[in-house]
Amino acid sequence: MLACSRSLNSAVVSALRLLRSNQTAVTGQLQRPLSTQTDGEVRIAKILKEKFPAASSLKVVDISGGCGAMYEIHIESSEFKGKRTVQQHQLVNQALKDEIQNMHGLRIFTDVPKH
Incomplete structure (x- = not known):
């Protein structure tokens, strides 16, 4: 976890830039398309779907570089x-x-559907 924390700031900045431009996320030496979810992303999304069954939109992204x-x-x-x-x-x-x-950290963005 300590080694991961050291590169967290640069990984977060890189991940956010990539998310905004909808390009491929770079994780160390490997590239993964944004459509491929990590185990953690899948696990968190499953929990949130169960807790908020009326959710009209849900996106979970590992911004720590994987x-x-x-x-x-x-x-x-x-x-x-x-x-x-x-x-x-x-x-x-x-x-x-x-x-x-x-x-290490969690960024949350919530909203109510506009319809």
Whole structure:
């Protein structure tokens, strides 16, 4: 985990740039298309789909370079309606409480569907 943490800042910056440009993510020497999910991404997405079955949009991205230390989550659900952003984030944190213990960081973006 320590070795992973050292390169975390540059990996995060690189991953965010790649996400914005929708290109291929580079993980160390390997390239992986953004359509291929890591085990951690799949596991977190499964938990969130179970907790928020009304979610109209869900995206989980490992932004730590593939080591599973940091994730970015985008979730849109009608279950967030009437709740402040901090309350929405608390719901996501609660759903992932066991997973968060093994993470270095987590970025959460929540929204309510516009329709």
